[in-house]
Amino acid sequence: MSNYINHALFGWYPYLCLTVFLVGSVVRFDREQYTWKAGSSQFLRRNQLRWGSNLFHVGILMIFAGHFVGLLTPIWVFDALGVAHSAKQMLAIAAGGFAGSLCLVGIILLAHRRLADPRISSTSSFSDTAILLLLLAQLLLGLSTIIVSLGHLDGHEMVKFMTWAQGTLTLQGDAWKQVVDVNPVFKAHLALGMTIFLVFPFTRLVHVWSAPVWYLGRSGYQVVRARGGSAAAYAREPRP
Numbered sequence: 001m002s003n004y005i006n007h008a009l010f011g012w013y014p015y016l017c018l019t020v021f022l023v024g025s026v027v028r029f030d031r032e033q034y035t036w037k038a039g040s041s042q043f044l045r046r047n048q049l050r051w052g053s054n055l056f057h058v059g060i061l062m063i064f065a066g067h068f069v070g071l072l073t074p075i076w077v078f079d080a081l082g083v084a085h086s087a088k089q090m091l092a093i094a095a096g097g098f099a100g101s102l103c104l105v106g107i108i109l110l111a112h113r114r115l116a117d118p119r120i121s122s123t124s125s126f127s128d129t130a131i132l133l134l135l136l137a138q139l140l141l142g143l144s145t146i147i148v149s150l151g152h153l154d155g156h157e158m159v160k161f162m163t164w165a166q167g168t169l170t171l172q173g174d175a176w177k178q179v180v181d182v183n184p185v186f187k188a189h190l191a192l193g194m195t196i197f198l199v200f201p202f203t204r205l206v207h208v209w210s211a212p213v214w215y216l217g218r219s220g221y222q223v224v225r226a227r228g229g230s231a232a233a234y235a236r237e238p239r240p
Helices: 002-031 046-072 075-081 085-116 118-123 126-149 156-169 175-179 184-202 204-210 213-217
Strands: 221-225 234-238
Touching: 002 156, 002 175, 002 184, 002 204, 046 085, 046 156, 075 156, 085 118, 085 126, 085 156, 126 184, 126 204, 156 175, 156 184, 175 184, 184 204
Parallel strands: none
Antiparallel strands: 221 234
């Protein structure tokens, strides 16, 4: 029974989550474009949002980059660069702890703001609150893995997660066996992380796909209406 659960959770479940993540995002963009937004409530309470949002986004971007590079970079690359598994483990603990702490402060501010302010709470959908709490739970689990990781600084456990992630993406049917015997907190962290991918298309997280990175490189002028002018009146202002 244990092997069946592990096989289902770490062998089949990742493909279900990735399929819903990709197909669901495309379908929502195609059919529900008016819901494709972050749903800002900035005008209701600005200061706490600024601090919370900035800390959360900086932290989550660092965490995502760390997971992406740490899990999906082939092991032979680190070996070729002379990076020992123990050194990679310590780097992951230090960088993850720093980024996780930033993200934790930010998400607590955002959760308090959304749940404690009656105006914001009343305008929040179920998915808005649910995804915030899911991210908070996932972050707490991630920080908890640091405590467990301090007990095995040789980096061998991290190699298991790298092998599982890369094996899953390359369709290796036995990749799930790599994480069968890892600490339960790691399993919970992996399972909840995959679940966030599963619910991604049904939440405000879809705005990640629309991150305006192209904005940084645009040039030219932007047409804006003159204040108090007619529809035909406008001014040409340089874009920032």
